[in-house]
Amino acid sequence: MQSTKIPLRTSAWAALAMLLAAALAALATPQLHALSAAPSLESTVPMAFGDWKAISDTQMQVDVSRGVETQSEQPYDQTVMRTYVNSQGLRVMLALAWGERQRQDVKVHRPEVCYPAQGYAVVRLEAGTPLLMAGKAEPVPTVSLLAQGRGGMEAVNYWIRIGTQYGGDGLQARWYILKEGLAGRIPDGVLVRASQRIRNGEETVAVNKVMEGFLVELIGSLPLRSREMLIK
Numbered sequence: 001m002q003s004t005k006i007p008l009r010t011s012a013w014a015a016l017a018m019l020l021a022a023a024l025a026a027l028a029t030p031q032l033h034a035l036s037a038a039p040s041l042e043s044t045v046p047m048a049f050g051d052w053k054a055i056s057d058t059q060m061q062v063d064v065s066r067g068v069e070t071q072s073e074q075p076y077d078q079t080v081m082r083t084y085v086n087s088q089g090l091r092v093m094l095a096l097a098w099g100e101r102q103r104q105d106v107k108v109h110r111p112e113v114c115y116p117a118q119g120y121a122v123v124r125l126e127a128g129t130p131l132l133m134a135g136k137a138e139p140v141p142t143v144s145l146l147a148q149g150r151g152g153m154e155a156v157n158y159w160i161r162i163g164t165q166y167g168g169d170g171l172q173a174r175w176y177i178l179k180e181g182l183a184g185r186i187p188d189g190v191l192v193r194a195s196q197r198i199r200n201g202e203e204t205v206a207v208n209k210v211m212e213g214f215l216v217e218l219i220g221s222l223p224l225r226s227r228e229m230l231i232k
Helices: 008-028 111-117 170-182 201-221 224-230
Strands: 052-055 078-085 091-099 121-127 143-149 152-162 189-198
Touching: 052 201, 091 201, 091 224, 111 121, 111 143, 111 152, 121 201, 143 201, 152 170, 152 201, 189 201, 189 224
Parallel strands: none
Antiparallel strands: 052 078, 078 091, 091 189, 121 143, 143 152, 152 189
């Protein structure tokens, strides 16, 4: 049987190519550059701020973590879900969900996906009012959502931040996470959501104003390092 000999030069080039591929793979492997020793949102988000105070609420709001079957699929390291009331008796439900590592297959859940998964129909979805926040030069873009469920209607204002990116759809989020990974970074991400139960769609404009003011006050009440988890 005749043996096939590979020329020495060809072998050398093949070995060099393998070493180069390994080096590029190592460079492309993301390293975690997230907030070091992130503060507890449960502890640092105040139970009272401005005209708002947290209360017990027997009505459950849409769960930010529901539908996750395994720990590896869980995009959040911290969640806060509370109901606040002001001196006029207006109630706002707050949901915060922060994750240290956002990946292609595990990232912040969008409310327009979570609400239908928990029995709501999305009646309207549109860009909300950009909000000027303490400590941030540029307004934070928001999304306004109106949902209909068996328990009635719910108006929702939210933003999603992944790394330094706000807004965009799922495809844009995937592209951003990919670019960050190629640069050696794994971005963190957060969902900041305010919602109110309403009787009909005509109340949307008024309650959106209430929720916008609520969110601006909330951010202004936070210690700097906790604020940086919600806006960048």
